[in-house]
Amino acid sequence: MKLTKEFYQQQDVVMLARELLGKVIFTFIDGQYTAGIISETEAYAGVTDKASHAFGGRRTNRTEVMFAAGGVAYVYLCYGVHHLFNVVTGPEGTPHAILVRGIFPTEGIEIMIQRRKVKLGKKFSSGPGTSSAALGLKSSMSGTDLLGNIIWIEDMGFNIPENEIYVGPRIGVDYAGDDAALPYRFLINDIFPGLPESPEQQPIKQIEIT
DNA sequence: TATAAGATTTACT
DNA sequence: GTAAATCTTATAT
Numbered sequence: 001m002k003l004t005k006e007f008y009q010q011q012d013v014v015m016l017a018r019e020l021l022g023k024v025i026f027t028f029i030d031g032q033y034t035a036g037i038i039s040e041t042e043a044y045a046g047v048t049d050k051a052s053h054a055f056g057g058r059r060t061n062r063t064e065v066m067f068a069a070g071g072v073a074y075v076y077l078c079y080g081v082h083h084l085f086n087v088v089t090g091p092e093g094t095p096h097a098i099l100v101r102g103i104f105p106t107e108g109i110e111i112m113i114q115r116r117k118v119k120l121g122k123k124f125s126s127g128p129g130t131s132s133a134a135l136g137l138k139s140s141m142s143g144t145d146l147l148g149n150i151i152w153i154e155d156m157g158f159n160i161p162e163n164e165i166y167v168g169p170r171i172g173v174d175y176a177g178d179d180a181a182l183p184y185r186f187l188i189n190d191i192f193p194g195l196p197e198s199p200e201q202q203p204i205k206q207i208e209i210t
Numbered sequence: 211t212a213t214a215a216g217a218t219t220t221a222c223t
Numbered sequence: 224g225t226a227a228a229t230c231t232t233a234t235a236t
Contacts, residue, residue: 042217051217053232062231080229082218099217129218139230172217 001155005147008070008089013096016089017043018186020098021165022158024106027151029136032111036103036125036135037158040187042170044097046090051176054095065143066095073151075132075142082129085137087146087153101128101171102187103135111136164188 003023010016018041026035044052046066053063053076065074069092078084090096103125105112112134116124125134132138137151144151167183174180 044217053217058232060232076217077230079216079218080231081220081227084217086217097217101217123219127218133219170217175216 002147003153003155005069005071008087008146009091010070011090011094013045013089013098014043014184016087016096017041017098017184018165020087020100020153021186021188022160024154024156024158025100025103025135025151026107026154027135027137028149032108032136034105034108034111034135036105036107036112036131038100038102038153039104040100040102040126040185042099042101042186043184044086044099045184046095049176049182050179051170051173051182052095052097054097062142063095066097067093068143070096071146073137073141073144073146075137075139075144077139078129083132083137083139084128085132085135099128100131101185102126103131105134160188 020038020041023038024035025038026033046052047054047057049055054066059067062076065072066088068088070089072088074086074088074097075083084099086097086099088097105125113120115136116130116134118124123130125131146152166187168185169181169183170185
């Protein structure tokens with residue numbers, strides 16, 4: 001079941017970030033299918049979030065796609081090196097985005113190994129840059145429709161119980177003042193033991209969402 | 211025009 | 224633990 005426009009265009013980006021855990025992201029790039037279960041996400045809440053690229057309504061060539069209606073990809077180059085994949089959500093004009101920070105590889109694993117140039121293991125796709133690299137995502141794909149046949153996300157029926165989800169502050173956003181402490185990071189540990197060498201995530205303390 | 215810092219990863223020491 | 228890789232944006236000359 002491919003996720004719909006209606007799903008992506010919901011208002012609550014934090015709720016959507018939690019919902020994306022356990023969903024499966026597919027790519028069909030260079031004639032190769034790859035897929036993985038989303039294991040870690042972070043919400044970036046549009047114009048009001050100091051950690052967001054669109055804070056204060058900032059529009060640049062890079063961030064313009066964040067203002068589109070939900071259901072497209074926002075992929076940008078971080079530190080000049082890593083291509084970070086985000087899901088744009090919310091209605092048109094509301095620049096919400098969800099950073100995908102980790103996946104458990106499920107399909108096209110040989111292709112992913114070629115792209116990553118490392119063996120499967122803890123670090124294989126447990127960060128935003130490595131996840132994007134495994135899936136073949138590049139910043140040139142920013143703006144790609146997530147309802148097309150290049151990048152899409154499906155609900156395969158994996159149900160993630162609330163007590164398996166760790167919630168905490170986002171990574172690397174110390175510059176964002178008060179917003180750095182917001183509990184907008186969601187991750188699941190290795191609860192898919194049947195998968196080949198699922199990367200482990202470091203546990204963090206579960207905190208209440210207030 | 212120049213500089214600094216960033217939603218990071220990797221290879222070294 | 225530290226450094227290097229080197230694109231985008233913001234701020235300061």
